[in-house]
Amino acid sequence: MPNLVNSSQFIVNRYSKSLVLLLFIVSGLLFPVQAQTSPLEKAQNDYNFQTSQYKDAHDKYATARSEYLTFKTALSKDKAYQETKNYLIQVDLLYKTFLALVQENTNSLNWDSANVSKIESNNILTTETSFFDDNQKKVLAAQTLEELPPLAKDLKDHVTQSTNLKLNKTLATAEIVQSKSLLFDFNTLSATLDSSVKNKLQEGNTQSVFLNWATENANIKTLASQKVQFAQSEFAKSTTQNMDTATLNNIADSAQSIKVDLQRSVNLFEELLRLI
Amino acid sequence: MINEPQNAIYDTHEPQLPKVKTGPNPVLLKLKQAQAYAKKPKFITIGILVLTIFVVILALTMVSKNQTQNQTPTPSFAPSAGNPTPKPQSELQKKVEEYKNKVDNMQNFRTKLSYPIVDLDITFEK
Numbered sequence: 299m300p301n302l303v304n305s306s307q308f309i310v311n312r313y314s315k316s317l318v319l320l321l322f323i324v325s326g327l328l329f330p331v332q333a334q335t336s337p338l339e340k341a342q343n344d345y346n347f348q349t350s351q352y353k354d355a356h357d358k359y360a361t362a363r364s365e366y367l368t369f370k371t372a373l374s375k376d377k378a379y380q381e382t383k384n385y386l387i388q389v390d391l392l393y394k395t396f397l398a399l400v401q402e403n404t405n406s407l408n409w410d411s412a413n414v415s416k417i418e419s420n421n422i423l424t425t426e427t428s429f430f431d432d433n434q435k436k437v438l439a440a441q442t443l444e445e446l447p448p449l450a451k452d453l454k455d456h457v458t459q460s461t462n463l464k465l466n467k468t469l470a471t472a473e474i475v476q477s478k479s480l481l482f483d484f485n486t487l488s489a490t491l492d493s494s495v496k497n498k499l500q501e502g503n504t505q506s507v508f509l510n511w512a513t514e515n516a517n518i519k520t521l522a523s524q525k526v527q528f529a530q531s532e533f534a535k536s537t538t539q540n541m542d543t544a545t546l547n548n549i550a551d552s553a554q555s556i557k558v559d560l561q562r563s564v565n566l567f568e569e570l571l572r573l574i
Numbered sequence: 575m576i577n578e579p580q581n582a583i584y585d586t587h588e589p590q591l592p593k594v595k596t597g598p599n600p601v602l603l604k605l606k607q608a609q610a611y612a613k614k615p616k617f618i619t620i621g622i623l624v625l626t627i628f629v630v631i632l633a634l635t636m637v638s639k640n641q642t643q644n645q646t647p648t649p650s651f652a653p654s655a656g657n658p659t660p661k662p663q664s665e666l667q668k669k670v671e672e673y674k675n676k677v678d679n680m681q682n683f684r685t686k687l688s689y690p691i692v693d694l695d696i697t698f699e700k
Contacts, residue, residue: 454694550684
């Protein structure tokens with residue numbers, strides 16, 4: 299009887315295994331490598347994952363802290379030490395993944411028409427990442443619960459007095475690079491369309507839309523250029539690697555205003571294409 | 575003479591003994607059935623059918639891919655003044671489309687990359 303059981307199982311398994319294998323091969327051929335992600339997507343996924351890890355660690359830390367403050371036993375103290383240590387490590391990792399995400403966002407920009415240094419921007423992020431690496435080592439080396447609050451305070455001071463200000467500068471750089479790149483694209487396209495319009499005018503086609511196109515185009519160009527210049531002058535105020543939040547806000551507002559101007563230009567270009 | 579019913583012939587046979595069930599174990603029977611089922615062409619046919627379906631899908635996918643690659647532009651029968659669609663304009667349209675996408679996808683980094691908010695006020699005093 300065992301032989302019969304084994305042989306029937308063998309036959310069933312043999313067929314089902316070959317079928318599963320076949321399905322794998324066919325599905326692999328039909329849907330080739332759709333799971334590939336870009337570095338930017340990967341950085342975003344890492345940051346999202348780390349955010350959830352951070353929240354989880356914070357909950358555990360809060361519970362352990364509460365238990366320790368209630369019971370004051372050696373066991374509850376040890377648990378509070380373990381959970382606080384883990385929590386601080388998760389904070390370091392959260393900042394490191396965030397810095398990596400910022401880095402990938404700046405990498406996705408076109409820096410060709412920018413007059414700011416990408417190397418300098420990258421150095422800021424690298425320096426900050428090194429700080430969180432070192433801090434993580436210090437937290438790992440801590441042996442008692444009493445060592446952890448001072449480390450948390452150092453971390454907080456560094457984040458508020460250095461990291462956030464450096465990130466302000468990096469984001470302001472990104473806003474300017476992006477705006478300048480788009481303004482360059484606008485100027486290039488506008489010049490090409492301008493020559494087409496001039497040809498039409500020479501052919502005697504004097505439709506008012508062609509005549510007014512040039513003035514509308516010039517208007518957008520002036521407005522966008524002025525805003526880029528304003529953003530650059532704001533950026534120049536910061537001579538160190540740091541930038542205050544108010545300056546970043548001015549630059550970011552200016553960039554969003556440029557976007558509105560350039561969206562007007564898109565409508566204008568599309569309208570013109572229908573006419574020429 | 576009274577005719578005896580034909581059935582009477584059988585009556586002359588010796589009475590049959592009640593059958594004693596000596597068949598195999600029901601579990602064993604089920605196992606045998608399973609073995610038979612696995613060997614049945616039905617099971618193999620299902621496998622072949624699934625394989626055929628996937629091969630057909632694969633072939634259709636490949637054919638459609640080839641069609642899009644080798645697709646030649648449909649000749650236009652619209653009346654023209656002897657001038658085909660000017661190439662520069664289609665390039666311009668492409669450029670305007672690219673530009674539009676860039677403007678639409680312009681990021682607001684300040685909001686997209688909002689900084690992590692962490693609790694670093696760690697104390698163990700009430």
